[in-house]
Amino acid sequence: MPRRFDLLVFDWDGTLMDSAAAITTALQCACRDLDFPVPTEARARYVIGLGLDEAMAHILPELDRAHYPRVRERYRTHFLQQDARTALFPGAAETVRGLHDRGHLLAVATGKSRRGLERALAATGLKPYFHATRCADEALSKPNPAMLLELMEELSVPKERTLMIGDTTHDMGMAHAAGVARLAVAYGAHTEEALLPFAPVACVRDPGALRQWLAANG
Numbered sequence: 001m002p003r004r005f006d007l008l009v010f011d012w013d014g015t016l017m018d019s020a021a022a023i024t025t026a027l028q029c030a031c032r033d034l035d036f037p038v039p040t041e042a043r044a045r046y047v048i049g050l051g052l053d054e055a056m057a058h059i060l061p062e063l064d065r066a067h068y069p070r071v072r073e074r075y076r077t078h079f080l081q082q083d084a085r086t087a088l089f090p091g092a093a094e095t096v097r098g099l100h101d102r103g104h105l106l107a108v109a110t111g112k113s114r115r116g117l118e119r120a121l122a123a124t125g126l127k128p129y130f131h132a133t134r135c136a137d138e139a140l141s142k143p144n145p146a147m148l149l150e151l152m153e154e155l156s157v158p159k160e161r162t163l164m165i166g167d168t169t170h171d172m173g174m175a176h177a178a179g180v181a182r183l184a185v186a187y188g189a190h191t192e193e194a195l196l197p198f199a200p201v202a203c204v205r206d207p208g209a210l211r212q213w214l215a216a217n218g
Contacts, residue, residue: 005181005218007157008099009148011166012110014048014188016092017120020167022082023048023189027059030074034067036060048189049111049168051136088124089187089207099214100129105155108133109147109164109174131155143173148180163201163218165210172198185210 013019024044031038039059047055052072056063060071100106106129110117114135121127132154134147152162164175167188175182176198184200186192192203202217204210 003102003104003218005104005163006161007105007107007152007155007163008214008218009107009109009151009162009164009180010096011049011164011168011171011185011188012108012112012117012120014167014190015165015171015185016088016096016126017086017124018089019086020045020048020189022079022086026075026078026082027055029078030071031060033074034070036063036067036071045189049142049166049170051111051141052113054136054141055111083119083123088126091207091211093124093126095207095211095214096126096129098211099218102218104218105132105157106130107151107155109142109151109166109171110134111136111142111170113137142168142170143177145174145178148174148178152178152180165214167195169194169198172200183210183213 010016013023024041027044028038043059047058053068056068056071108130112135114137117135132151134150139150140146159179162180163183164171164180165183167185168190172182172195182200184195184203186195186203186205195203202213204213
């Protein structure tokens with residue numbers, strides 16, 4: 001079967017790594033430490049995938065931006081405390097390695113910081129399989145299309161041959177803005193009902209289904 005996509009761009013948290021709960025808890029604990037309003041679980045999960053500043057603007061809309069560094073520091077402290085217990089979804093590593101072996105170009109577009117992504121790539125052993133990556137502290141945050149546009153330019157792949165794979169409406173919105181096909185992952189931070197209005201090529205409900213779809217359609 002002819003290959004449909006040359007470049008596969010993965011979100012990280014909630015798509016490859018089972019980290020949504022850790023991010024939610026870290027955001028809530030950071031706010032609690034500083035006596036700021038603590039977001040509900042749903043509100044905290046909504047901002048997964050955004051850069052930290054964009055996330056804070058959503059969960060703490062009344063907070064002066066001068067306080068953002070304090071929230072970031074507390075968030076990172078709490079997230080790192082859970083880091084050792086945060087793992088890839090079952091089969092995610094095999095999916096990435098298999099796609100690489102099939103000759104796909106692979107990339108990551110994430111709301112993580114560069115430092116955070118490099119730590120995760122090293123811990124999971126997946127760094128050698130990705131040809132390019134973009135993080136929220138070096139490009140405009142999702143759903144702005146900048147990360148995708150930069151990745152496609154760097155790897156010389158047109159939008160018609162690129163697929164974005166993600167678990168949030170931010171991923172879907174970024175792909176839509178970039179004119180790129182999108183594959184929705186409904187086992188991460190956002191619900192299937194929230195993802196479907198973005199007209200993904202498919203919506204998968206577990207990591208095994210993601211692997212199967214990419215094997216058959218990628």
